[in-house]
Each structure stands twice: as C-alpha cells, then as structure tokens.
Amino acid sequence: MTSIQFFGQLSDVAGDARHIKLPSEITTMRALLDWLSQSSPELQEPLRQPGIFLAIDNSVVGLDANPQGARELVIGSVISGG
Amino acid sequence: MTYDIELAEAELDTAARLRLFTQAHAGRSGAVVSFTGLVRDLANGESVTALHLQHHPVMTKRAIQAFASEARQRWSLDGVCVVHRVGVVAAAESIVFVAAAGGHRRAAFEAADFLMDKLKQDVPLWKQERTATCARWVAPTADDQRAAQRW
Numbered sequence: 365m366t367s368i369q370f371f372g373q374l375s376d377v378a379g380d381a382r383h384i385k386l387p388s389e390i391t392t393m394r395a396l397l398d399w400l401s402q403s404s405p406e407l408q409e410p411l412r413q414p415g416i417f418l419a420i421d422n423s424v425v426g427l428d429a430n431p432q433g434a435r436e437l438v439i440g441s442v443i444s445g446g
Numbered sequence: 447m448t449y450d451i452e453l454a455e456a457e458l459d460t461a462a463r464l465r466l467f468t469q470a471h472a473g474r475s476g477a478v479v480s481f482t483g484l485v486r487d488l489a490n491g492e493s494v495t496a497l498h499l500q501h502h503p504v505m506t507k508r509a510i511q512a513f514a515s516e517a518r519q520r521w522s523l524d525g526v527c528v529v530h531r532v533g534v535v536a537a538a539e540s541i542v543f544v545a546a547a548g549g550h551r552r553a554a555f556e557a558a559d560f561l562m563d564k565l566k567q568d569v570p571l572w573k574q575e576r577t578a579t580c581a582r583w584v585a586p587t588a589d590d591q592r593a594a595q596r597w
Contacts, residue, residue: 376583419570
C-alpha cells in the first residue's frame with residue numbers, strides 16, 4: 365500500500381491522506397494525478413492548479429518522477445509559508 | 447557556525463530568542479539582523495482571527511535547514527536561527543522569526559532577506575486564513591514570486 369498525503373487546499377477536497385494500491389501502469393506523477401482526477405472528479409480542478417507540490421518519500425519531485433515502490437507520496441497545493 | 451531551526455506550535459517569545467542569539471554571537475560577529483513576521487488581523491478588508499499553518503513532518507524542517515545551510519555558505523555567516531510557527535497562530539502573534547549573524551551588516555541583512563523569501567516560496571508550508579465566517583487558503587502573491595526570483 366502507498367500513502368498519499370494531501371496538503372493545502374487539496375486536503376479540503378481529498379482529505380488528509382489516502383492509502384491505495386498503486387496500479388502498475390502508473391509510472392509517473394503526471395499519470396498519478398490523471399488517475400486521481402478520473403477516480404475522484406472533485407480533485408480534477410485542484411490538481412490542475414499551477415505550482416502543485418509533489419514529493420516521493422520526502423524528496424521533492426517533478427511530474428515525470430516514478431512513484432512505483434514509494435511508501436509515501438505528497439501532493440500539495442501551491443506553498444505559501446512565511 | 448550555529449544553526450537553530452525549529453517548528454514551534456507554541457507562541458514565540460521573539461525578544462528572548464533575539465537576546466539569546468545575540469549573546470551567542472557577541473564578540474565574534476559584527477552584525478546580527480533579525481526579522482519577525484506577525485499575523486495581520488485584517489486581509490482584504492475582513493478581520494482575520496488566526497492563520498492555520500500546515501506542514502510536512504519531515505520535509506518542512508529539512509527544507510529550512512537546507513536554505514539555512516545555503517545562506518551560511520553564500521554569506522559566510524557565523525549563525526542562523528529560523529523559528530516558524532505551525533498549527534493555529536492567532537492574529538497579532540508572531541508567525542516567524544529569522545536571525546542571521548555575520549562579520550558585517552550587509553551579509554546579515556541579505557541572508558535574512560534570502561531566508562524570508564525562501565520561507566515564503568520554497569518551503570513546504572500551507573497557510574490558511576481564518577475569519578469569523580470562513581477559512582481560505584492563501585496563495586503566494588506576485589510580489590512574493592518576484593522576490594524569490596532575486597536569488
């Protein structure tokens with residue numbers, strides 16, 4: 365099982381976390397976002413927002429990174445600290 | 447070189463932090479610059495009661511440490527302190543404290559400025575404004591984005 369943690373505005377829609385069995389055909393974060401959008405239509409718009417924050421096992425990644433084998437994936441809205 | 451990086455849930459005593467930081471660097475350093483960010487009680491004409499700061503338990507602190515290390519190398523600092531509140535922060539409370547100690551004032555000023563821009567733009571923190579009637583997530587402004595691009 366892979367844990368997906370959601371942060372920012374996304375957590376309002378998706379909840380704080382989901383635990384899923386990642387389908388083998390999902391080999392990029394981009395594909396993961398598409399899959400989540402299809403399986404949860406309410407996520408479609410927030411996942412398309414610019415500046416989305418992605419991480420695999422505590423490392424920040426881009427859309428082409430492969431999430432297979434990860435323990436934890438992070439998907440967050442655009443960050444805004446300070 | 448001293449680092450003091452902390453994510454704090456409790457209210458900050460920034461005067462005490464600055465006093466300790468200054469004492470730790472008095473003698474060796476020629477300059478200490480500090481910045482304290484406060485929660486405004488008004489946004490877009492509406493009263494803000496609090497901010498809620500979401501953070502990641504590992505990546506948030508690690509990112510701050512990385513930027514503190516970058517600042518140390520870039521400006522040859524003697525010390526850095528970054529304390530960022532997480533969780534619920536009431537209006538008028540301090541949300542962030544940054545201090546830099548260096549040989550000369552220019553290095554300390556620039557390092558503190560750099561760290562604040564990085565905290566705004568590149569550290570995984572998500573800020574939500576709470577008013578009497580609603581809660582809304584805060585997006586970085588165009589000014590924040592321009593500021594971060596300076597470095």
